[in-house]
Amino acid sequence: MKTILRNACIILLAASTLSCVTIRQGNVGVKRTLGKIDPDFMEPGARLYNIFATKIITVPVRTENIEVTLELPSKEGLNVKADISILYHIEKSKATEIVGEIGMDYESTIILPVFRASAADVTAKYMAKDMHTGNRFEIETAIKEQMMKIIGSRGFEIEAVLMKSIQLPQGLYKAIEEKLEAEQDAQRMEFILLKEKQEALRRTIEAEGIRDANQIISEGLTPQIIQYQTIEAYRELSKSPNAKLIIGNGQQPILLEP
Known part of the structure; x- marks a missing residue:
């Protein structure tokens, strides 16, 4: 018991x-x-x-998202405020190393410092307007690649860096808008000029066609042909049942209705 x-x-x-x-x-x-x-x-x-x-x-180890707001330097020395998302995940095989060597506060310990340094290094090579135009994807890719060079071997996989919102200095916004308007006006004028050139070409071709046709007709109107057609006109008039008075010299008849 x-x-x-x-x-x-x-x-x-x-x-x-x-x-x-x-x-x-x-x-x-x-x-x-x-x-x-x-x-x-x-x-x-x-x-x-x-x-x-x-x-x-x-x-x-799933995909995590870090939202960051910071001011990025540009090539011309301006500060551009940006809202950026960092999408990343941890490799399973590196999880124990990350906990043992870095700890669970790895976002503030390594990811964010590396991101800030990489973002500043990349954007300093671009003009401020490039962050607001078609070069944005190029900048995002460059920041991602720069981060992966530093922390990729530590077990972090940066999936994407997304620049969601860009706030340019007010004066630069106005300059970009004016430039875009000027480019649109130039494109509109090019279209008008092209249309006018096409219309002028059409008229030239039409005039040349009329000129060539008249030239062919004038070359074919010999005195004999004119006389022959006059006789034919007399013949057709003679077939009419109506009474008519024809005055002419055999070349140019004048028709008078009684």
Whole structure:
């Protein structure tokens, strides 16, 4: 009986030191036992651990989004305010290293400082207007690549850097709008000039056609042909049942209705 009670006490004591944690999808578990990090990460699922000696740290490996607002320098020395999203995730195989070497505050410890330095380094090579036009994608890609050179080997995968909102200095906004309006006016004028040139070409071709036709007709109107057609006109008039008075010299008849 005493043995049974002793075993029961041992079981209850062991059970009281155990706890269960559930690692959800999109996360992995990192086990720390007596201050030492286990090199193998734990896949999603339920896990038992000793609450006095072990701690299970949940590390997200799904895509995370960091929203940042900062002022970026431009090539001409202006400061451009930007709202930027950084999309990243942690590689599963590097989760234990990140927890052991950097800690769970890795966003403020490494990702954001590297982003700020990379963004400033890249945008300083571009004019302020480039951040507001078609070069935005090029700038975003350059910042991402610069970040990956620094922290890619540490287990962080930068998926994208998205410049969502760009606020240029007010004077620069006006200058860009004026330039765009001038370019639109120039394009509109080019279209008008092209249309006028096409219309002028059409008229020239039409006039040349009329001239050539008249020239052909005039070259074919010999005196003999004119006389022949006059005779034919007399013949057709003679067939008419109506009474007519024709006065002419055989070349140019004049028709008078009685």
